[in-house]
């Protein structure tokens with residue numbers, strides 16, 4: 566198998582450097598709109614784009630993720646892999662993968678239901694809409710665990726009826742299209758699109774596990790790869806198990 570030594574991976578050409586946003590490039594904030602990059606992140610992303618294909622793979626919609634990162638010259642992949650944009654959306658078209666289109670309306674119906682039924686019941690609940698589905702944020706609810714249970718119970722039957730998939734993030738319930746496309750598939754698409762020889766992926770959350778597993782699969786396929794997990798107190802153990810490197814923040818890693 567190809568070496569996963571990070572210096573070896575960084576010496577590959579073409580090289581890819583791919584990052585998740587929330588919890589990786591930005592600290593977790595009380596609300597999605599308050600999230601912002603760590604101070605050095607935009608500068609280093611800009612520098613990274615000079616010698617590598619730098620990309621963002623986020624659970625956020627591309628427009629929302631690009632609003633936070635706001636660095637030209639990166640590829641922005643959003644909504645857990647369903648959206649792709651070759652640069653900032655102001656100057657580049659956001660493409661939605663065609664298989665996702667049938668789930669626009671069912672996703673909207675579930676978000677409408679959440680606004681009608683759950684918002685009046687759960688103080689502080691934030692409904693975040695995306696091109697497909699969206700996210701229900703219960704971080705600010707007085708009893709977050711109870712809010713989580715109410716949300717999951719309320720969505721169970723309608724999500725099954727509408728063939729939508731429910732997953733969970735940090736203090737958030739994700740309403741997703743029932744597709745096999747995820748951050749891992751998106752990462753492989755990124756690697757193949759740029760004919761990369763090496764790629765590094767950094768993430769911190771449950772949905773990043775797909776990316777971390779794909780890093781291992783790509784290595785088995787002969788690519789030089791390395792997976793970095795940014796550890797927080799609530800990091801899923803499975804993610805740590807698949808990490809090549811565990812860091813407490815990306816700050817020190819930038820100095821490689």
Ligand SMILES: O=P(O)(O)OC[C@H]1O[C@H](O[C@H]2O[C@H](CO)[C@@H](O)[C@H](O)[C@H]2O)[C@H](O)[C@@H](O)[C@@H]1O
Pocket residue numbers: 585586587588592593594595596597598600622623624625626693700702704734735736737739770772
């Ligand atoms: O894949 P990511 O870029 O990590 O996106 C995953 C979700 O992140 C965001 O929510 C999380 O971060 C918020 C801001 O720090 C925080 O308030 C929230 O509790 C977290 O769950 C984002 O808002 C979601 O759309 C993403 O799916």
